[in-house]
Amino acid sequence: MHEMSLAESVRDLIEAQAKKERFRHVRAVELEVGRLAAVDVQALRFALDIALRGTSAEGAELVIAEPAGQAWCMQCSRTVELAQRGDPCPACGSYQLTVTGGDQMRVSGLVVE
Numbered sequence: 001m002h003e004m005s006l007a008e009s010v011r012d013l014i015e016a017q018a019k020k021e022r023f024r025h026v027r028a029v030e031l032e033v034g035r036l037a038a039v040d041v042q043a044l045r046f047a048l049d050i051a052l053r054g055t056s057a058e059g060a061e062l063v064i065a066e067p068a069g070q071a072w073c074m075q076c077s078r079t080v081e082l083a084q085r086g087d088p089c090p091a092c093g094s095y096q097l098t099v100t101g102g103d104q105m106r107v108s109g110l111v112v113e
């Protein structure tokens, strides 16, 4: 389950921020998990629950956005939305696509006090 290692890297990032900015408690963690990131959001929530125990973000609300996948279609010469990796272009059916977005996971914000 790679969600656990992702959760641990989120924890490390929060801990580093907490040290740098000297906040005591994280009220909410905002995350972006792209639809093409191959991350199971349920598993990630579960993993974060465990990974954040005993840290400044223990019990923090997890606000997870799931931006759609985006790809550049060579045939259409434009950006199209992709539901999942390996799908053809929804407009023309071509497989000549380059994924340009929605394939990453990142912490987009922390609500601290």
Ligand SMILES: [Zn+2]
Residues within 6 Å of the ligand: 073, 074, 075, 076, 077, 080, 089, 090, 091, 092, 093, 094
């Ligand atoms: Zn196309």
